[in-house]
Amino acid sequence: MNLRFLKLINFRLHKNSFIEFSDNLNYIIGGNGQGKTSILEAIYYISTTKSYIASSDYEAVSFSENFFDIEGTVDDLTENKVKLNYNALSNKKEINLNDKNIYSAASIIGKFPIVIITQSDYKITLGAPADRRKFIDSIISQASETYLNLLLEYQKTLRQRSSLLNQIKETNNSDLFRQLDVWTETLVNRGTEIVKHRLKFIKSFNDYITACYSKIMNGAEKPIIKYSFNNCEDEEKVEPVFVEELDKLREQELRRATNLVGPHRDDFLFYVNDYELKSFGSQGQNKTYQIALKFGQFFFLKDVLGKTPMFLMDDVFGELDSYRANKISEYLNEIGQAFITLTDFSNFSHLNKSVNDKIINVTKGNVTYV
Numbered sequence: 001m002n003l004r005f006l007k008l009i010n011f012r013l014h015k016n017s018f019i020e021f022s023d024n025l026n027y028i029i030g031g032n033g034q035g036k037t038s039i040l041e042a043i044y045y046i047s048t049t050k051s052y053i054a055s056s057d058y059e060a061v062s063f064s065e066n067f068f069d070i071e072g073t074v075d076d077l078t079e080n081k082v083k084l085n086y087n088a089l090s091n092k093k094e095i096n097l098n099d100k101n102i103y104s105a106a107s108i109i110g111k112f113p114i115v116i117i118t119q120s121d122y123k124i125t126l127g128a129p130a131d132r133r134k135f136i137d138s139i140i141s142q143a144s145e146t147y148l149n150l151l152l153e154y155q156k157t158l159r160q161r162s163s164l165l166n167q168i169k170e171t172n173n174s175d176l177f178r179q180l181d182v183w184t185e186t187l188v189n190r191g192t193e194i195v196k197h198r199l200k201f202i203k204s205f206n207d208y209i210t211a212c213y214s215k216i217m218n219g220a221e222k223p224i225i226k227y228s229f230n231n232c233e234d235e236e237k238v239e240p241v242f243v244e245e246l247d248k249l250r251e252q253e254l255r256r257a258t259n260l261v262g263p264h265r266d267d268f269l270f271y272v273n274d275y276e277l278k279s280f281g282s283q284g285q286n287k288t289y290q291i292a293l294k295f296g297q298f299f300f301l302k303d304v305l306g307k308t309p310m311f312l313m314d315d316v317f318g319e320l321d322s323y324r325a326n327k328i329s330e331y332l333n334e335i336g337q338a339f340i341t342l343t344d345f346s347n348f349s350h351l352n353k354s355v356n357d358k359i360i361n362v363t364k365g366n367v368t369y370v
Contacts (some may be wrong), residue, residue, distance in 0.1 A: 028360045037315070068086050083096040139205070165259070233319075291324075
């Protein structure tokens with residue numbers, strides 16, 4: 001799967017940019033605030049229908065404009081034309097795939113799988129459990145539409161149940177308890193399926209993270225990811241454990257009007273040589289782990305979906321020592337097409353650039369080629 005071109009209109013600094021890409025490595029060069037990261041953001045938009053930078057689509061509209069357009073062509077088994085328009089006046093976003101309107105983001109997620117490495121990836125290993133859940137869920141969701149839909153339904157269930165818990169706390173209406181039991185049953189059913197998907201995924205994904213970490217560190221250290229639901233790793237026992245924990249915490253949930261049990265509170269633990277990374281890992285080990293996770297994500301999605309994900313790296317090389325940067329540069333040769341932003345090439349002699357790679361300069365939203 002390759003991205004042939006992007007057309008950007010009123011997208012941040014890009015008033016009207018047409019960008020053609022190589023099937024190999026695409027180095028996007030520019031100083032801070034010149035518009036290079038916006039190109040990666042636009043690629044992410046056509047793959048996921050949202051930004052990885054901004055919480056609101058409005059933030060991506062060029063100054064003094066009231067809309068933006070993103071258009072791209074992705075070659076898979078066939079040519080796919082993706083168009084995305086956002087209108088700031090109506091606050092509406094329209095997505096079009098091969099001249100057909102797409103009304104749900106779930107319909108396009110996973111069709112053009114994507115992996116992105118950014119400076120904020122430190123949150124995956126060093127941040128809160130929610131950061132690790134978000135990362136793991138993003139991988140499984142791209143690989144499984146069933147899982148994505150389960151997550152969406154589970155979030156709705158959490159909101160409904162939370163609303164009921166609040167109403168019960170305020171009114172103590174006995175009729176609401178029967179409704180709560182119904183939503184609790186739904187929570188258990190959907191939550192159990194989510195946990196089972198996660199358990200299966202981790203068993204498979206550990207092979208990928210081990211291989212990718214070893215490639216960078218030459219097998220000197222062994223990583224592993226651990227996941228359990230309330231210390232339960234047996235898929236058949238997840239549901240009874242779920243029910244037991246809900247019964248145990250029922251009074252607390254009613255008193256605090258909060259959903260205290262479920263996969264929305266789980267964590268994923270990362271280890272290197274049997275030591276927990278977050279507590280005992282060095283800065284270098286954390287950075288290596290973060291990058292290995294993303295390479296693992298790439299090869300996992302490639303194997304499961306049978307198509308090559310788009311691979312993005314946003315200003316990452318400047319954070320790496322020369323050894324890790326060189327190893328990762330070598331690894332990129334196995335990726336195929338990739339999009340890499342850099343401030344310049346002067347300090348990156350370790351990058352293995354070939355004649356088939358493309359250098360794209362970006363200055364104040366204007367694109368030129370070397």
